[in-house]
Amino acid sequence: MMPRKPSLKYLCSVLLCCLLVGVGVQAQDVANAPTAADRLNYSTGAAVMLAPQAPRGPLALSCGPVLVYDNNSRYQTALSAATNLGLPHTRAFATDFNTLITSQTWGLVVMDLPSNEPGSGWQTNLINHINGGGKAIHSHWHPNTLWAALQAAFEVSNQGAHQTVTFYQWNSHPLFSAPNSVLGLFDVWVDVWATNGFYLQPTGSAQAAAGFTASPAANQAAIVIGNGGRTIFNGFLFDDYYPADKDLDSVRDIVELLENEIAAVCGPLVVDIDIKFCSNPNGYNCGTSGKMPVTIFGTASFNVSGVDINSLKLCRADNLNSCTTAPKSWSTADRGNPATDIGASSCAIVDGVEQHYLHPDGFLDLDVAFDSGEVSSLIGCPLAKRSASPGLVLVGKLLNGQSIQSVPVNNVGVDQLYIQN
Numbered sequence: 001m002m003p004r005k006p007s008l009k010y011l012c013s014v015l016l017c018c019l020l021v022g023v024g025v026q027a028q029d030v031a032n033a034p035t036a037a038d039r040l041n042y043s044t045g046a047a048v049m050l051a052p053q054a055p056r057g058p059l060a061l062s063c064g065p066v067l068v069y070d071n072n073s074r075y076q077t078a079l080s081a082a083t084n085l086g087l088p089h090t091r092a093f094a095t096d097f098n099t100l101i102t103s104q105t106w107g108l109v110v111m112d113l114p115s116n117e118p119g120s121g122w123q124t125n126l127i128n129h130i131n132g133g134g135k136a137i138h139s140h141w142h143p144n145t146l147w148a149a150l151q152a153a154f155e156v157s158n159q160g161a162h163q164t165v166t167f168y169q170w171n172s173h174p175l176f177s178a179p180n181s182v183l184g185l186f187d188v189w190v191d192v193w194a195t196n197g198f199y200l201q202p203t204g205s206a207q208a209a210a211g212f213t214a215s216p217a218a219n220q221a222a223i224v225i226g227n228g229g230r231t232i233f234n235g236f237l238f239d240d241y242y243p244a245d246k247d248l249d250s251v252r253d254i255v256e257l258l259e260n261e262i263a264a265v266c267g268p269l270v271v272d273i274d275i276k277f278c279s280n281p282n283g284y285n286c287g288t289s290g291k292m293p294v295t296i297f298g299t300a301s302f303n304v305s306g307v308d309i310n311s312l313k314l315c316r317a318d319n320l321n322s323c324t325t326a327p328k329s330w331s332t333a334d335r336g337n338p339a340t341d342i343g344a345s346s347c348a349i350v351d352g353v354e355q356h357y358l359h360p361d362g363f364l365d366l367d368v369a370f371d372s373g374e375v376s377s378l379i380g381c382p383l384a385k386r387s388a389s390p391g392l393v394l395v396g397k398l399l400n401g402q403s404i405q406s407v408p409v410n411n412v413g414v415d416q417l418y419i420q421n
């Protein structure tokens with residue numbers, strides 16, 4: 001591990017008084033000059049869009065189009081996180097942020113904002129994005145530009161600016177575990193900027209996931225998750241925690257945290273399933289032994305070979321904590337097309353014989369089979385004959401850590417069972 005550098009912090013505190021005098025409204029000066037090594041990671045220049053990277057697929061799908069604001073952060077934490085996740089994204093600079101954010105509907109807007117801010121009115125554009133249902137991850141330095149309306153949009157309240165401060169994990173939110181395990185403590189490595197963030201308090205239905213005290217306390221939140229998980233406000237500057245890699249996995253810890261934040265706001269990737277493909281209704285005997293099949297459909301952008309089979313479970317839609325264990329067996333085949341075949345009552349018939357496919361679409365589908373005894377317990381057997389079971393959902397992860405989940409449709413041909421005995 002790199003040694004800490006108290007001399008830098010001391011230098012910063014001395015410089016702070018001078019810097020505060022000269023700080024402008026929309027840009028702050030760097031407190032510590034970048035080293036040659038820093039400059040390797042530091043890019044400047046006019047507005048250019050990063051060439052979109054090859055879509056990795058599922059995470060990109062669940063995020064929607066991604067806009068990352070980074071005009072002159074020192075370490076490009078948000079850009080690195082998006083790149084590491086394989087997430088196609090457009091980089092916005094101060095000169096083009098307002099044009100870009102209003103040019104289309106974005107799924108996610110990430111603001112890495114330790115210094116130069118976009119042109120006037122950018123807050124209104126970001127508020128409109130959030131209030132329109134968009135996802136957002138934010139970091140902010142200047143109290144004057146942290147409008148009350150912007151705080152309200154993120155369901156957060158500014159409790160005052162702070163200098164660089166250690167922050168701590170406050171609960172078991174997956175922010176600290178998925179897809180990356182990170183240590184539940186982030187201490188400042190280099191105090192890069194003169195002004196370093198805000199103490200926060202959640203408002204509305206928002207929740208704090210981390211804070212500047214070792215255990216939860218009022219007005220001390222550091223990470224606030226708002227709008228039902230669609231938004232995250234970070235009360236600190238990403239640059240200040242770079243380049244720490246305390247878990248020694250060769251990825252900067254603050255980048256790993258940002259990857260987790262992006263994965264958290266993007267939410268589970270929605271997958272299409274059909275219980276007992278080519279059966280409608282999905283006949284089921286409560287006393288049966290053996291296994292019950294579920295088909296997960298691949299698509300052009302969702303390759304089922306990326307599914308972590310052992311993470312899959314079938315859960316009750318009304319209680320996602322009530323689930324089977326992992327599938328007992330699995331196989332892949334191009335069985336059908338989710339656009340036309342979900343809920344089908346029979347497969348293709350050739351020469352009077354029913355096949356194992358309906359309308360193959362060129363994309364492999366994944367069949368997994370759950371233990372029938374576990375399924376019977378899950379749905380609450382015994383149940384009345386000719387009744388429908390509770391709705392079921394498939395929950396799991398991809399090998400890259402992205403969560404996947406089916407959406408309940410409450411259909412006895414798709415995600416409910418039809419009790420026959």
Ligand SMILES: [Ca+2]
Pocket residue numbers: 244245246247248249250251252253256
């Ligand atoms: Ca690390």
Ligand SMILES: [Ca+2]
Pocket residue numbers: 274275276277278279280281282343344413414
């Ligand atoms: Ca079915």
Ligand SMILES: [Ca+2]
Pocket residue numbers: 297298333334335336337338360361362363364365
């Ligand atoms: Ca298929």
